[in-house]
Amino acid sequence: EVKLVESGGGLVQPGQSLRLSCVASGFTFSTFEMHWVRQAPGKGLEWVSYISARGDIKYYPDSVKGRFTISRDNAKNSLSLQMDSLRAEDTAIYYCAREGLTSELDHWGQGTLVTVSS
C-alpha cells in the first residue's frame, strides 16, 4: 500500500522558517517524481513545488520561488520542503503527492498544517 506521511507543521511568526518532511512507503520512492501542494483556509488547491525522481530538476510557482526549497533523500524515502521568509499567506495545509506515470497526482498524504502568525 502506498503511504505518504507529512510532518513538521506548526505555528511560526512571519519571517521565520520551517521545514516539512514527507516519508514514503509502499513503492519505489526513487523512481517517482514528487510534489508539494497546499490549501489555504477557505481556498482551493495550489501547487507549491515539484522535484524529479533523481532530484536534479525542481520547479516552483512565482508565489514561493526564492523562499521555498524542495529536496529529497532517496536512500531514506524522504521528501522535504524548506520554507524561509514565511508570510501570513503561506498559512495552509501542506500535502505531499506522488506523480503517477502519466503525470497525474495519484497518491497524497494527509497533510500538515502550517500557520504563520504573530
Place this chain on the structure above:
Amino acid sequence: EIVLTQSPATLSLSPGERATLSCRASQNIGTFLAWYQHKPGHAPRLLIYDATIRATGIPARFSGSGSGTDFTLTISSLEPEDFAVYYCQQRGDWPPYTFGQGTKLEIK
C-alpha cells in the same frame, strides 16, 4: 500560465441524481486533465486522469469527458459519500501545474 475555470461554484443535488461538473481551460491542453475529490480532513483523491481514464478503485459512476478546452466530470447517480469538493488540474503546459478553483457538491 493556463487558467482553469470550474462551474458551477456550488452544485446542490440529492442522492440518486446526476451531477455534471465543468472545467474550462484558457488554452488547448489536449486531454491532459485530471479530476480530484477532496473532503475536509482527508487527502485529495485522484478520480480521473487524461480526461477520461478512471483511476484505480474509482467506481464506474464517475466518468470524465472532453478535450482541448472544455471538460466534464459526470457522476451518474450520487451516493451520500460523493458530496465533497471537486478540482480539475492540468498538465498540458507546465510548470506551473494549475488547479481549478473547485466545485462544491452539496446535499440539497
